[in-house]
Each structure stands twice: as C-alpha cells, then as structure tokens.
Amino acid sequence: MRADPDAPDLALFHSRRPATxxxxxxxxxxxxAPILLARERLAAGRLRTVVVNARFSNVATGPAGLADAREMAELAAHETGVSPQEVLVGSTGIIGRRLPMDRIRRGIQGMGATLGPDLWPAARAIMTTDTHPKVVSAQVEGATLTAVGKGAGMVSPNLATMLVYLFTDAAVPAPELDRMLxxxxxxxxxxxxxxxxxxxxxMVVALANGAAGEVSATAFRTALDAVCLSMAELVARDGEGATKLLRVQVSGAVDSSEAGRIARSVADSPLVxxxxxxxxxxxxxxxxxxxxxxxxxxxxxxVRITLQGVEVIRAGMPVDFPEARVRELLGGDPVNVRIDLGLASGEGMALGCDLTEGYVEENAAYASS
Amino acid sequence: MRADPDAPDLALFHSRRPATxxxxxxxxxxxxAPILLARERLAAGRLRTVVVNARFSNVATGPAGLADAREMAELAAHETGVSPQEVLVGSTGIIGRRLPMDRIRRGIQGMGATLGPDLWPAARAIMTTDTHPKVVSAQVEGATLTAVGKGAGMVSPNLATMLVYLFTDAAVPAPELDRMLxxxxxxxxxxxxxxxxxxxxxMVVALANGAAGEVSATAFRTALDAVCLSMAELVARDGEGATKLLRVQVSGAVDSSEAGRIARSVADSPLVxxxxxxxxxxxxxxxxxxxxxxxxxxxxxxVRITLQGVEVIRAGMPVDFPEARVRELLGGDPVNVRIDLGLASGEGMALGCDLTEGYVEENAAYASS
Known part of the structure; x- marks a missing residue:
C-alpha cells in the first residue's frame, strides 16, 4: 500500500503542556479500534499525546484489536510521561488485520526522545497512498495553528478525511474548540x-495547549476555517490517481442542505x-x-452553470460557449464549477477530484496481503 | 461516441396490430424531449410504433428539441401508417445538441418498407458505447416476449437503464402490463x-399486441421478471469498460428498503x-x-459475508479464508457478494459491474463535439 515499504510508519505528537x-x-x-478509544478520550476534552501508525488500520479486529489500541496508548503514554487517558491513537491502512504489535512496541520505544518542533516527518510517516505529506499552518495573533493530515482514498463524509490532527498553542476551552472545529x-x-x-x-482532532495565551475567538475561527479548507483541498487534490481538485459551488437552492447535496452529486459524478x-x-x-x-x-x-468562470449553461440549456478556450481552461487545476439554481438563497459546496486510470490501477492492484 | 461513425443509428419498431x-x-x-413526449403517450396506454436514434440524446434542447421529437414521431407515424399519438420516440447520445433533423428525415424515409421480424439490427442501431447488441427473449405459453436494450454508461436508478423496449404478442391489458412491468x-x-x-x-417500455391471444398472468409475470433481469444483467456486464457483472444480495436487514440501500452501497463502491x-x-x-x-x-x-460462495466475514470480522482460492474465483464472472446482516428478514439486491481503466479512458476521451 505504500511505495516504499521501509518508510517510517509511526508518528508521535506530544504537547509539553496539558491541552484541551x-x-x-x-x-x-x-x-x-482507535475510533472506539477516541470516543472515550475525546469526551474528557483533554489530550496531550497522539500516536499514529500507517499500514494497518486496526479495523474489524474485535476485542483483540481494541486491546492492541489500548496498549499503543499505554506505550505512547509511557514515552511521553502522561496518563494513557491523555493519549489518542490513530491507525490507517489495511482493514481486518491485527497490528504487528512487536514492531509497534519496538517502534514506539525511544520515540519520546526524538520529539521536535518539525511536523513534516510525522506527516510523512502517516502517509499511505498519499503522494506527498500534508502540513498546513497559520498564525493567529501570537499563536500558531498547524494541521497534519493524510487522505488519498476511501474518503467521503461522515467523516470526510482519513486523519487530520490540528495543533495550536492558543488557549481555547474544549467546548469552544469543539464548536469551532x-x-x-x-x-x-x-x-x-x-x-x-x-x-x-x-478522525479530525484538534489540541490546544494555551502556551501562547488567549487569542480572539474571531481570529481563531478565521484561521481554523482557513487551515481546514486548505487541508481538505490538499487531500482532495491528492486523491488516489487524481490530477486536479474539483470545486463545485451551488447557489440559489431552496436551502443550504439541498445546495450541498446537489454540489456533492456533481462532485461525485464519475462522468463529471x-x-x-x-x-x-x-x-x-x-x-x-x-x-x-x-x-x-x-x-x-x-439553472445557470459556469465552468472555469465561463458560462456554459443558461436557462437549463448549453450556450454557444468558446469551446477551445474552455478546453484549455479545463486543463488547469482546480476545475471550478458554479451552479446557480435560481430558486432561493441556499448555498453549498463540495470538494472532490478527477477520476483517472491511476485510481483504478492503484486500487485494483492494492494488495490485501 | 461510437466505434464506427458510419454504423446505422436509427431503429424503427412497429406492431401491425394495436398494442397496449x-x-x-x-x-x-x-x-x-423524448421523455416529455413519452409521458403524454404512455398515459393513453396504447402504442404501435417506436422510433429510436443514437448519437444525440435530444436533452437540454428546449422547445426546439421537443418540436424535433414530435416531428420524428410524425415521420415514423407516416412510415408505419399510424397516428403520431401511437408513436414513442427514444433518443440516446450527446446531451445539449439539436438532432440532425435532415439526416433523421432522410433516415426514417423508407424504413417502413424494411421492417422484418429480426430485432438484432435494431438492437445494433441503438448502441452507443455498448460493445454488443442486447436482445433477450422468452416463450410464454403460445406467446413470445422479447426485450431490446442498450446501456453502457450514465446508468443508475431512477430509472436504471438507458433504453429497453419489450415486445410481446401476448394480450395484456395496459393497467396490468404497467403493474407487472x-x-x-x-x-x-x-x-x-x-x-x-x-x-x-x-426508458423501459413494453408493448403487447395480443396477436397470440391471452396467456396466464402468472406465466407472463414469470417471463417478464426473467427477461428484465437478464437484460439488466446484460447491461451491467457491458457497463463502460466493465469486465464482469457484480451481483450483491443482502438478507437479514430490518426491511427490504434498507437491504436494497446496503446492497447498492456495496455495488456502487469504487473500492469494491x-x-x-x-x-x-x-x-x-x-x-x-x-x-x-x-x-x-x-x-x-x-454481519456475515460470502464472496463467490466462500465465507470471508463472520461476526463482523475477516475469517481465515483460503485466499488463493478466492482470488481464483474472483477472476470469474459474475462476482457474487452475499451479505447477511443477521437482524431481521429484509432482503434486497443490486446489480453493478467492476470499475476499470477502460471506464476512465472511455469517458475522459468521449468527445462532446
């Protein structure tokens, strides 16, 4: 499932201070199993350490898999000097296989001593079929907000991403962090x-340790929105086999829910x-x-539709648009589709990617064993 | 959109007797436009002639397109000596372009004289990206039931097929035909x-002209079910780029609606x-x-799942199944997935096909102009 089987596949994140x-x-x-564990641990609204492995997802592994996830949390807790309750575990990779716990034990041992401020090695370690590591960062007054994520395939809402971890040194109470996230x-x-x-x-998880003090809620919300959107676009653009981002915006719908559903219907259409x-x-x-x-x-x-800014549909029918020009524009990245339904003020959007032979090749060949 | 641009792309079907x-x-x-026309004409429950063109779908062509469809019906009515109200029009192909009415007028002229009992040339004429013509036939007591269809791409329920026309010489009243269809x-x-x-x-449309007299409702229903299922499987197996049929059966769901939705979730999954x-x-x-x-x-x-008859999931977890054997079985056609949810007695199924580089190649290259 990864181009380089010898690439590191363990990441450890740690906050020296308690974090919401x-x-x-x-x-x-x-x-x-990591999701079951995360349900427990997020309820408390406090975390300090995140440990993530790639290659095996620890899904459909039953009670033994849950015990493995708990052990991973304990090992990471020991490495970083926190309680296991303060550790979040993430796993991504093949479904239905037990984790290679011997290798994971050896891997986690000593990682605590290697911690540093550079998040790129961790972003690299959690990659599966991603073609590049994904880190997005923003400044919020005196604080920083950084997201580390991975995606590539099996990505669709509820929830729509593989793994994204956001870290900030801004002080944000857990309930507010939850609401804004x-x-x-x-x-x-x-x-x-x-x-x-x-x-x-x-999983999409945010930790805020407050080292940089409080920031205004508006500034933090703006930064969080921007970082999440950038990370989502990075994930979409690096979809399995994808060559470009597909951004579909719908306006004029009867409500925002229908706008979103139509946007998604377009972004998900294999023919689009x-x-x-x-x-x-x-x-x-x-x-x-x-x-x-x-x-x-x-x-x-x-219905009115523009493709790369050029009107192509008016009153529900194709207009006589400059084909050669639109073809040229479609060669670019991203591909922007704007749909105005002309009914009311509902707005919504969807992010996706193109579908290429690469997606098929990658997934038809993806070895389960 | 067709391998051979010179292939015939007009089909004319006609019943010498009035038909329900x-x-x-x-x-x-x-x-x-043909769908708008069909809504009118199916309401009467009587048809004698069906004219179908491939290459242009006459969709998103506005009032002019509807006038073209009406003219096609009139031309076919004139050729077959019936009233335009007894003619159904079907079109398939590129969306958003007017029909080449000059060519269609020339094409329909004289077709009435070429009518014969062989439906294969018509099945060939309505093909777009289909790789082969599709005809399925069954005997019902002294009568015959034959379906002519096309599919290939842009195929999903509501309704799930491109075009299917069923013809029978059994006598079936229109309301009963509607219910059974x-x-x-x-x-x-x-x-x-x-x-x-x-x-x-x-569109899926059935014509029954009664030339062979009445047949038992049970026998006709059985034949109709079998012919429709065979045609649906033919269409699925010949999906764009497809190499095999995917048949997903779900049992043990809380009701048949959820069984059907889960079956479809599996059959439509790009990763499956x-x-x-x-x-x-x-x-x-x-x-x-x-x-x-x-x-x-x-x-x-x-949850219990069998793949090609081999149990692969038991109690929601992968079992230690014979991998090499299942891999070999997966090389066959169709691929059968049976899912038992173990909750109640709801059953449902879905028919689909595999996803290959061929689908992407065909649709990325499909020229709109």
Missing amino acids: AAGLLTRNHFPG RAAAARSFQVLSIDTDTSTSD KTMAYGADPNVGRLLMAVGKCVTCRVVPGR | AAGLLTRNHFPG RAAAARSFQVLSIDTDTSTSD KTMAYGADPNVGRLLMAVGKCVTCRVVPGR
Whole structure:
C-alpha cells in the first residue's frame, strides 16, 4: 500500500503542556479500534499525546484489536510521561488485520526522545497512498495553528478525511474548540469526497495547549476555517490517481442542505470527474448530475452553470460557449464549477477530484496481503 | 461516441396490430424531449410504433428539441401508417445538441418498407458505447416476449437503464402490463447501476399486441421478471469498460428498503468495484461499504459475508479464508457478494459491474463535439 515499504510508519505528537481537545470521528458502522478509544478520550476534552501508525488500520479486529489500541496508548503514554487517558491513537491502512504489535512496541520505544518542533516527518510517516505529506499552518495573533493530515482514498463524509490532527498553542476551552472545529469541518472535511467511500478510521482532532495565551475567538475561527479548507483541498487534490481538485459551488437552492447535496452529486459524478480529467467540456454531464438529485428542487429553466468562470449553461440549456478556450481552461487545476439554481438563497459546496486510470490501477492492484 | 461513425443509428419498431403499452421513465430533472413526449403517450396506454436514434440524446434542447421529437414521431407515424399519438420516440447520445433533423428525415424515409421480424439490427442501431447488441427473449405459453436494450454508461436508478423496449404478442391489458412491468423493473432495472449517474433519457417500455391471444398472468409475470433481469444483467456486464457483472444480495436487514440501500452501497463502491476488477480479496472494503450506509441499521457483530460462495466475514470480522482460492474465483464472472446482516428478514439486491481503466479512458476521451 505504500511505495516504499521501509518508510517510517509511526508518528508521535506530544504537547509539553496539558491541552484541551475536540474531534470528529467517522460514522461508518465498522469503526476501527482507535475510533472506539477516541470516543472515550475525546469526551474528557483533554489530550496531550497522539500516536499514529500507517499500514494497518486496526479495523474489524474485535476485542483483540481494541486491546492492541489500548496498549499503543499505554506505550505512547509511557514515552511521553502522561496518563494513557491523555493519549489518542490513530491507525490507517489495511482493514481486518491485527497490528504487528512487536514492531509497534519496538517502534514506539525511544520515540519520546526524538520529539521536535518539525511536523513534516510525522506527516510523512502517516502517509499511505498519499503522494506527498500534508502540513498546513497559520498564525493567529501570537499563536500558531498547524494541521497534519493524510487522505488519498476511501474518503467521503461522515467523516470526510482519513486523519487530520490540528495543533495550536492558543488557549481555547474544549467546548469552544469543539464548536469551532465542527463548524470549520462542515465547510471543509464534510464536503470533501474522493471516491464516495467512507473510511472506517476517519478522525479530525484538534489540541490546544494555551502556551501562547488567549487569542480572539474571531481570529481563531478565521484561521481554523482557513487551515481546514486548505487541508481538505490538499487531500482532495491528492486523491488516489487524481490530477486536479474539483470545486463545485451551488447557489440559489431552496436551502443550504439541498445546495450541498446537489454540489456533492456533481462532485461525485464519475462522468463529471472523467470530464475534468479529459478536459473536454461535455457540459450535458453537469446537467445530468444536477438533475439526478431527484429529491432536490430543481427547475431546469432557471439553472445557470459556469465552468472555469465561463458560462456554459443558461436557462437549463448549453450556450454557444468558446469551446477551445474552455478546453484549455479545463486543463488547469482546480476545475471550478458554479451552479446557480435560481430558486432561493441556499448555498453549498463540495470538494472532490478527477477520476483517472491511476485510481483504478492503484486500487485494483492494492494488495490485501 | 461510437466505434464506427458510419454504423446505422436509427431503429424503427412497429406492431401491425394495436398494442397496449406501459413504461417507466427517468426521474432526472433534465428529461430529454423524448421523455416529455413519452409521458403524454404512455398515459393513453396504447402504442404501435417506436422510433429510436443514437448519437444525440435530444436533452437540454428546449422547445426546439421537443418540436424535433414530435416531428420524428410524425415521420415514423407516416412510415408505419399510424397516428403520431401511437408513436414513442427514444433518443440516446450527446446531451445539449439539436438532432440532425435532415439526416433523421432522410433516415426514417423508407424504413417502413424494411421492417422484418429480426430485432438484432435494431438492437445494433441503438448502441452507443455498448460493445454488443442486447436482445433477450422468452416463450410464454403460445406467446413470445422479447426485450431490446442498450446501456453502457450514465446508468443508475431512477430509472436504471438507458433504453429497453419489450415486445410481446401476448394480450395484456395496459393497467396490468404497467403493474407487472413496474414490479419486474423493481427487481432488475431499478437495482442496476453502472456508475451512479442517472441518464436523462432512460426508458423501459413494453408493448403487447395480443396477436397470440391471452396467456396466464402468472406465466407472463414469470417471463417478464426473467427477461428484465437478464437484460439488466446484460447491461451491467457491458457497463463502460466493465469486465464482469457484480451481483450483491443482502438478507437479514430490518426491511427490504434498507437491504436494497446496503446492497447498492456495496455495488456502487469504487473500492469494491476495483477489488472485483483486481480480483484481490480485499474484504475489509466490503465491511467499509456496508458500514458507510450510516442511516441503515447495522450491528457489526452480526454481519456475515460470502464472496463467490466462500465465507470471508463472520461476526463482523475477516475469517481465515483460503485466499488463493478466492482470488481464483474472483477472476470469474459474475462476482457474487452475499451479505447477511443477521437482524431481521429484509432482503434486497443490486446489480453493478467492476470499475476499470477502460471506464476512465472511455469517458475522459468521449468527445462532446
């Protein structure tokens, strides 16, 4: 599942100070053992250490898998001098296999001594089929907010990402962190889909240790929104086999829920995704994808669509647009689709990527053993 | 959009006797002009002639497109000596372009004289990206029931097929034909998905002219169910780029609706589809796909799954199955997945196909102009 089987596949994050914590977890019916553990530990709203392994997801491994996750937490707690209750565990990789605990024990041992401020090695260690590590950072007054994430495949809301960890030295009470993280995720990770498949291991978790003191709520919210959106776009653009980001914005819907569903119907459509890849302005597919949301309110004659800023559909019909120019624009990244339903003021968006032979090759060849 | 641009792309079907008629039409919000016309004409429950063109779908063409569809009906009515109200029009192909009416006028002229009992040339004429023509036939006591269909891409329920026309010389009153056709479609075309994209041109229409007299309702229903299922499987297996049929059966769900949704969640999952293509028993993906139906009732510990008849998941966890044997079985066609949720007696199924580089190549390269 990784290009380099010898690459490091363990990451340890640690805050020297106690930190408030909040998180969102996958709603898949087969949550991995780390998700079960995270449910317990996020409830307390306090975390100091995060330990993550790639290669095996510790999903569908039963009570033994849960015991493995608890042991990982204990090992990381011992390394960083905290209580196991303050440790979050994340796992990503093949489903249905026990963790190689011998290797994990050896791996965690001594990691505490190697901790440093550079998050890139950890971002690299949690990669699976990602082509590059993902770190996004922003300044918030005197504080910093940094996200480390991975994605690539089996990515779709509830929740929409593989693993994202956000760290800040701003002081943010846990309930407020939770509220702001959910709001930010609703406009980023929750509107992101690589392949409509929902991982059993998704988690987005934020830790705030307050070392830099308090910052204004507005500034923090703005930074959090921006970092989450950037990370979601990074994940979408690095979808398995993807060559570009697909950004679909819908306005004029009867409400924001329908706007979001239509945006997703378009971003997830294999025929729209292959159109983005092929850079051919086959705009009828956009109408088809809007129209297949049969439980949404759509009045064909009011629909207007722009593709890369060029109007291609007006009053529900293709206009005589400059094809060669649009084809050229479609060669770029991202591909922007804006749909105005012309009904009311509901707005929504979806983030996705194109669908290429690379996705098929990668997943048809992905060895389960 | 077709391998051979010079291939015939017009089909004319005609019943020498008046026939009862029933049909199901796409629920996409952007129905083609032929669908609008079909809504009118199916209401009467009587049809004698069906004219179908491939290459242009006459979708998103506005009032002019509707006038073109009406003219096609008039031309076909003139050729076959019936009233335009007794003619159904079908179109499939590129969305958003006017029909080349000059060519269609020339094409229809004289077709009435070429009518014969062989349906294969018509099945060939309505192909787009299909790799082979599709005809399925069954005997019902002294009568015959034959379906002519096409599929390939942009195929997903509401309604799930591109075009299917069923012809029988059995005598079946229109209301009964409608009822039986809906029931048969519910277990075939409505559970079929190639790519989750719903066509703007779907229609399944049956004509019964009674030339062979009455048959028993039970016998006719059985034949209709079988013909629809065979045609749906033919369409699934010939999905764009597909190499095999994917058949997912769910039992033990809380009701048939949830069983159907879970079956579809699995059959539509890109990661399950690429697994079928790659023939690697990556069975964790089956759990993921069952579990991503977050609004369905699933108790992980009760889930049992067989793949090609071999038990691979028991009590929600992978069992130690014979991998090499399952890999070999996965090389076959179809790929059968059976999921028992162990909760109640709800049953459902879904028909799909694998996802290959061929789908991407075909749709990335599909020229819109």
